[in-house]
Amino acid sequence: MTLNLSVLTPNRIVWDSEVEEIVLSTNSGQIGILSNHAPIATAVDIGILRIRLNDQWLTMALMGGFARIGNNEITVLVNDAEKGSDIDPQEAQQTLEIAEANVKKAEGRRQKIEANLALRRARTRVEAINPIL
Amino acid sequence: MAMVALRRFATLLISPNPTIALRSSEEPVSSGVRCISTQVVRNRMKSVKNIQKITKAMKMVAASKLRAIQTRAENSRGLWQPFTALLGDTPSVDVKKNVIVTISADKGLCGGINSTSVKISRAVHKFNSGPDKENKYVILGEKGKAQLVRDSKKGIELVVTELQKNPLNYTQVSVIADDILKNVEFDALRIVFNKFQSVVSFLPTVSTVLSPEVVEREAESGGKLGDLDLYEVEGAETKSEVLQNLTEFQFSCVMFNAVLENATSEQGARMSAMDSSSRNAGDMLDRLTLTYNRTRQASITTELIEIISGASALEG
Numbered sequence: 001m002t003l004n005l006s007v008l009t010p011n012r013i014v015w016d017s018e019v020e021e022i023v024l025s026t027n028s029g030q031i032g033i034l035s036n037h038a039p040i041a042t043a044v045d046i047g048i049l050r051i052r053l054n055d056q057w058l059t060m061a062l063m064g065g066f067a068r069i070g071n072n073e074i075t076v077l078v079n080d081a082e083k084g085s086d087i088d089p090q091e092a093q094q095t096l097e098i099a100e101a102n103v104k105k106a107e108g109r110r111q112k113i114e115a116n117l118a119l120r121r122a123r124t125r126v127e128a129i130n131p132i133l
Numbered sequence: 134m135a136m137v138a139l140r141r142f143a144t145l146l147i148s149p150n151p152t153i154a155l156r157s158s159e160e161p162v163s164s165g166v167r168c169i170s171t172q173v174v175r176n177r178m179k180s181v182k183n184i185q186k187i188t189k190a191m192k193m194v195a196a197s198k199l200r201a202i203q204t205r206a207e208n209s210r211g212l213w214q215p216f217t218a219l220l221g222d223t224p225s226v227d228v229k230k231n232v233i234v235t236i237s238a239d240k241g242l243c244g245g246i247n248s249t250s251v252k253i254s255r256a257v258h259k260f261n262s263g264p265d266k267e268n269k270y271v272i273l274g275e276k277g278k279a280q281l282v283r284d285s286k287k288g289i290e291l292v293v294t295e296l297q298k299n300p301l302n303y304t305q306v307s308v309i310a311d312d313i314l315k316n317v318e319f320d321a322l323r324i325v326f327n328k329f330q331s332v333v334s335f336l337p338t339v340s341t342v343l344s345p346e347v348v349e350r351e352a353e354s355g356g357k358l359g360d361l362d363l364y365e366v367e368g369a370e371t372k373s374e375v376l377q378n379l380t381e382f383q384f385s386c387v388m389f390n391a392v393l394e395n396a397t398s399e400q401g402a403r404m405s406a407m408d409s410s411s412r413n414a415g416d417m418l419d420r421l422t423l424t425y426n427r428t429r430q431a432s433i434t435t436e437l438i439e440i441i442s443g444a445s446a447l448e449g
Contacts, residue, residue: 011303013208013211039363040367041379043367075218
């Protein structure tokens with residue numbers, strides 16, 4: 001059985017084709033999905049999505065959202081997604097540094113939460129470029 | 134008192150003016166009674182020509198804006214569809230608190246886009262009203278507000294205008310969606326917008342987004358959302374928490390799509406409206422030119438006849 005993955009953001013379709021296996025970071029940890037997976041609906045955390053295609057692993061940075069798995073169809077709906085190969089390493093590294101600085105500067109609850117979220121997003125993007133396999 | 138007297142005096146001064154202006158415009162008529170004043174026709178032709186220029190320019194602007202926004206609207210459809218597959222779009226669901234989100238444009242001159250939105254919203258309002266039911270409006274866009282304020286001012290909960298001041302993006306729309314979710318209590322949100330089909334056809338559409346509680350209830354009772362129960366829900370402590378996030382995300386995505394579709398329809402409608410009005414101006418100009426030339430020719434002919442008959446009278 002083939003497994004179809006589509007990654008959708010409000011602005012565009014990032015991925016829409018067959019895959020062999022994916023590893024998805026959900027709010028309760030990473031889950032691996034092979035074909036014929038049981039139907040499942042889950043929240044997707046800010047984290048990386050790993051895709052196995054022709055025995056090669058690709059990575060994608062996801063910025064939180066939802067995933068629906070069923071009938072060998074995976075639909076990932078996220079706020080934003082970027083392929084690891086499309087991210088500019090220098091720019092991502094810089095953003096991470098800025099985010100780290102902002103976390104230190106942040107005052108008040110709201111600011112702290114926002115700065116932490118930004119940091120996680122930046123970290124995910126850097127991770128997507130150099131995946132730890 | 135002095136101001137009032139002064140104003141009255143001023144109006145007295147101003148009011149005779151139009152009659153003077155009128156008389157002066159009639160003056161050339163008296164010289165050649167058989168022809169209508171060519172000056173008036175010429176002025177009218179000039180103004181029609183100017184209007185045509187404006188409408189043509191507006192059409193061009195709308196066309197270029199349309200092209201930019203159409204691709205974005207089409208891209209945003211991708212996300213809306215899987216949500217409908219998962220959570221369904223159930224306009225017939227029967228709940229107590231309905232919130233109608235009317236999406237309209239900020240500017241006019243775009244055909245029937247805004248009045249269609251308003252009309253459909255009113256129909257949805259009527260359809261869902263009844264004893265112990267609540268209906269409220271949330272309005273996006275200046276024009277929808279102007280129309281709905283007239284008859285249902287009390288029902289309006291929130292108005293957001295000038296959405297299109299900067300180019301539409303998801304972040305902006307999701308902030309508005311968040312605002313609506315936080316400030317308005319609802320069981321079902323009904324989003325009314327014009328779905329873009331082609332430059333000349335727009336489909337008034339209602340998308341329904343249910344609150345997490347209603348989604349859970351419907352799913353458990355195996356009603357319209359029975360399919361959802363087939364899925365194992367994961368990712369947070371409780372199912373309701375996931376559903377809450379899910380519906381919030383769904384609403385902002387549906388809103389994003391609806392806003393883009395409506396903006397596309399607006400530009401399309403404006404384009405065709407401006408196209409037909411410049412065509413009308415052209416027709417009008419043709420007619421006026423014809424009248425103008427005909428009267429000019431007539432006056433020349435009469436003058437010639439007068440000269441010739443005068444000359445022949447002298448000769449004879």
